[in-house]
Amino acid sequence: MKFKMFSVVVGSPACIAKCPFCVSCETPDKDNLKNYEINWRNLEIAGNLANRSNIDTVMITSRGEPLLFPEQISEYLKHLKEFKIPFIELQTNGILIMKDKEKYDKYLREWYRNGLTTITISVVSHKYELNKKNYMQDKADYIDLPELIKYLHELKFCVRLTCVCCKDMMDTSLKVAEFIKFAKDNKVEQVTLRPVNDEYRRDSAHFWILRNKLTEENKQDIRSYLENNGTKLLDLERIGTIYDVDGQNVLLSLPLTKYTRDTNPENLRNLIFFPDGHIRYEWEMEGGILL
Numbered sequence: 001m002k003f004k005m006f007s008v009v010v011g012s013p014a015c016i017a018k019c020p021f022c023v024s025c026e027t028p029d030k031d032n033l034k035n036y037e038i039n040w041r042n043l044e045i046a047g048n049l050a051n052r053s054n055i056d057t058v059m060i061t062s063r064g065e066p067l068l069f070p071e072q073i074s075e076y077l078k079h080l081k082e083f084k085i086p087f088i089e090l091q092t093n094g095i096l097i098m099k100d101k102e103k104y105d106k107y108l109r110e111w112y113r114n115g116l117t118t119i120t121i122s123v124v125s126h127k128y129e130l131n132k133k134n135y136m137q138d139k140a141d142y143i144d145l146p147e148l149i150k151y152l153h154e155l156k157f158c159v160r161l162t163c164v165c166c167k168d169m170m171d172t173s174l175k176v177a178e179f180i181k182f183a184k185d186n187k188v189e190q191v192t193l194r195p196v197n198d199e200y201r202r203d204s205a206h207f208w209i210l211r212n213k214l215t216e217e218n219k220q221d222i223r224s225y226l227e228n229n230g231t232k233l234l235d236l237e238r239i240g241t242i243y244d245v246d247g248q249n250v251l252l253s254l255p256l257t258k259y260t261r262d263t264n265p266e267n268l269r270n271l272i273f274f275p276d277g278h279i280r281y282e283w284e285m286e287g288g289i290l291l
């Protein structure tokens, strides 16, 4: 069995944001913020499988916001050392880092020392108002994104902006060009453009997505822009295409759907470790389980 990516799942579906397209999006409460024991024995099995697949990147991710569980991230990093995977990434909306800098500064420095290489910040745009509307539902302030990027760079992290592309937020080549310029101006190392995924969503998200997903014309417009203005660097099978656009690294990502599934066990996309010890190769299909 061979995999392309290794994901380890932190925490619970709790998140301080409320994106309308989110799979889980639970308000934090005493039940979903509980800390629990991670099945380290099975992490070792998953890590060995990742090594057998020559995986070079592990993504620390969550059904909600991983930063709500900083102690778990610290523990994961200590255990992941054993597998010597070169790139260790953390996916976050970044909001807590800026809203509680005192608390997270200590963790970020520790995580850097323990091998975390990349912080992947989820956004829907480079524009404050659009991120505020999407993440905070306009009920609270959003963060100063350039400040967050600068701060993470000062801590020596590599920064990736992952933009979930939706209608009226990131749906044209013009907006993509502005986003890429923002990334370049802020010295962001990597950009990912991910059209919002319209499969496997909770009902309320599903209806929002049907109204707000990119059309085929939007996607074609963006792809043509990258083809015409960038240099194709890498074609990553069932993951996407990486371009250099005026010196900015840009991945146009393919969604995780049935169309990007390969049933050949030597070419599986994702090896996913869940804290209870379950190891899966599908995020949403309950049957895609190894342990």
Ligand code: SF4
Binding pocket: 015, 016, 017, 018, 019, 021, 022, 023, 024, 025, 063, 064, 065, 093, 122
């Ligand atoms: S930031 Fe992520 S986990 Fe939180 S609501 Fe948005 S999509 Fe869901």
